[in-house]
Amino acid sequence: MLHRWLDRHAARTPDRVALRHGAEAITYAGLAAQAAALAGGLGARGIGRGDRVAFLGLNHPAQLVLLAACARLGAILVPLNWRLAAPELRFMLEDSGARLLFALPEHLALAEAALPPACALLAPAAPPTGPAPPALGEAGDALLLIYTSGTTGRPKGAVLDQRALLANALNGRRLHALGPADRVLTVLPMFHVGGLNIQTVPALLAGATVLLHPRFEPDAFFDTLAAERPTLTLLVPAVMQALVAHPRWKTADLSCLRAIGAGSSDVPLPLIEAFQARGVPVQQVYGATETSPIALYQSVAEAMAHPGSIGRPAALCDCRVVDAAGRPLPPGEAGEIEVRGPNVMRGYWKAPEATAAALRQGWFRTGDVGIRDAAGRFWFTDRLKHLIISGGENIYPAEVERVLREAPGVAEGAVCGRPDLRWGEVPVALVVPGEGFDPDAVLRFFEGRLARFKHPRAVIAVPSLPRTALGKVQVEALRAMAAGAHS
Structure with a gap:
């Protein structure tokens, strides 16, 4: 599991940098030690298997330390979207039953406005620490509870266990050919599974270095390209558009990037072409919060040869296109995309009816319409949900x-x-x-x-x-x- 992988990297390559965040550099030994000490502090406050701990803030090493600490204890991390209003956050804190909320200073006022009576507020700058407890977290323990909006208008919490995160990380390593020499630039928010799980967590399991930006800023992105020479990054169309439209785009040296991942919505072909004209393949990644999220992806070769496809099934999951009754459709016919595998959520938090509607005989119903071509590539066509x-x-x-x-x-x-x-x-x-x-x-x-x-x-x-x-x-x-x- 995640905490065991960090411990192994700490033992084998203790001085390798795991995270860079501004001027701060955290080695694998430092990251593992911080996570173990935080797990000890949380345990001393009564946090154990199944308890929920929330995090509110921009991208910060504290969130990844907390994730590893929860994995060690068998506890559950609830990442919160700092763009939400206080009533929305309060609903998630109350619904999840979070006992603790870690909030960064810039979101402290928002956290105080959202805080339910049963939840205590803590500052990541002064986290509780204690002697490292035994590593209790196992594959079947829930680790992430991530809220995703539902068609009823109330958000639902997708429950991802440690097995799902590991399967997803292995899919991510295969997708990006991740290794210890990689430097992964994370600019997308880690309150989403995209920013957290497509590259960031897989990079840490691979022993690579994560260059962590608090949020996307075009100039900071270009500065990091020049100074740190990242090998991979993950973007969404709005971020791609901001980069392509920026005055530094034409002169920026992109040669360090062997590829970028792109997803979260249909990626317009002109944006794909803009990056690929600069020699940077755009690998589309398809999935959902409920699939951790990697379900389909393009190889680098197919990204260049078949722009617009959302790829083929990831190594550790199956994907298919079905009709309204759940019957598999032949190539060329449009239907709903379904996903099955260890990366799929165990269900929605306290929502058995929604879980039953989303999971049909082990297959997650994405609500998206797609086509599988004769070569086995998938293509996104429309959304069943009015997202x-x-x-x-x-x-x-x-x-x-x-x-x-x-x-x-x-x-x-x-x-x-x-x-x-x-x-x-x-x-x-x-x-x-x-x-x-x-x-x-x-x-x-x-x-x-x-x-x-x-x-x-x-x-x-x-x-x-x-x-x-x-x-x-x-x-x-x-x-x-x-x-x-x-x-």
Whole structure:
């Protein structure tokens, strides 16, 4: 498991740098020692197998130390999205039953506003420490509880056990051909499985060095390329677009990168071509929070030869395309992508009905539509769920609509995604006006109720919402209306 891998690297290569974070360099011996001491401190506070401990903050070594400490104890880490509003975070803390919340200084006020009475607040700068306890965590112990928005508008916690993280890390090592000589640049947030599990944790299990940025900043990215010469990094389309549009793009030396991973949403071909024209293969990675997330990926050769494909099944999982009844479809026919393997979640936290709906005879139903071609490559075509992906962040219309319904002057309303050059998509609200309707007041109503990235970018007044004969809102017609109002 993760803590055992760190202990082995600490014994074999104690002086190799595991993490660089600003001016701080942590060796494998240092990382293992910090994790063991934190596990001792947590154990002294009564944290043991199955207990939940949350983390709120930008990317920081403290989160990875906490992950390893939880793995040692058999406890569960709950990474929290610092972009969320306090009521959203409070729901996750209460739902998970987190006993402790570690919050970095820049998010301390947010943490205090979100903190339930039963949860204690701690500072990672002064963590509890104690003698290293026995390594109790085993393969079957849950290790990560990561909340992902649901179509009901309430987030669900996907439970990933230590076995899932190990299988995913082995898939990641195969995907990136990771080895001890690699330097992996992490700029995506580690409260997502993408930023945490596609490259970062696999790199640590491979004995490589992780160059950890608090968050994505284009100039810091280019500075690190020049100074640290990373060999790999993981990006989302919004980040790729920001780099390609930056004044330093044309002169930056990208030769240190043997590839970049890309995912979280459909990656536009012009962005793939922009990187590959500079000699950097763009390996698409497909998956979900519930699959840890690596399920499908491209090899470097296929990334160059077949841009746009989402690849082939990872080494330790199976993928297939099925019809509505779950029957496998032949190549060339579109259907839902399903995933099976040790990397798949054990279920949703305290949500047996949602778990039963998502897992069918051992297969995770992704809700995404794809095609498998005759050569065995998969291609993403559409989403069954009406998910909006804006700058790599998942936004579910139902969650936004719950707030919209309470806004003043809204008789009826619905939310959909509208194409956006910078973010890929942005949420917009279509509203049937009621008494006192004011579009600006509706937008202001979202302040403090939802994370800012979920706020509608526009409120469009319409005479009625397009509905089916059964009364359901027709999402495609809604999107067409939103696009037409923008043109």
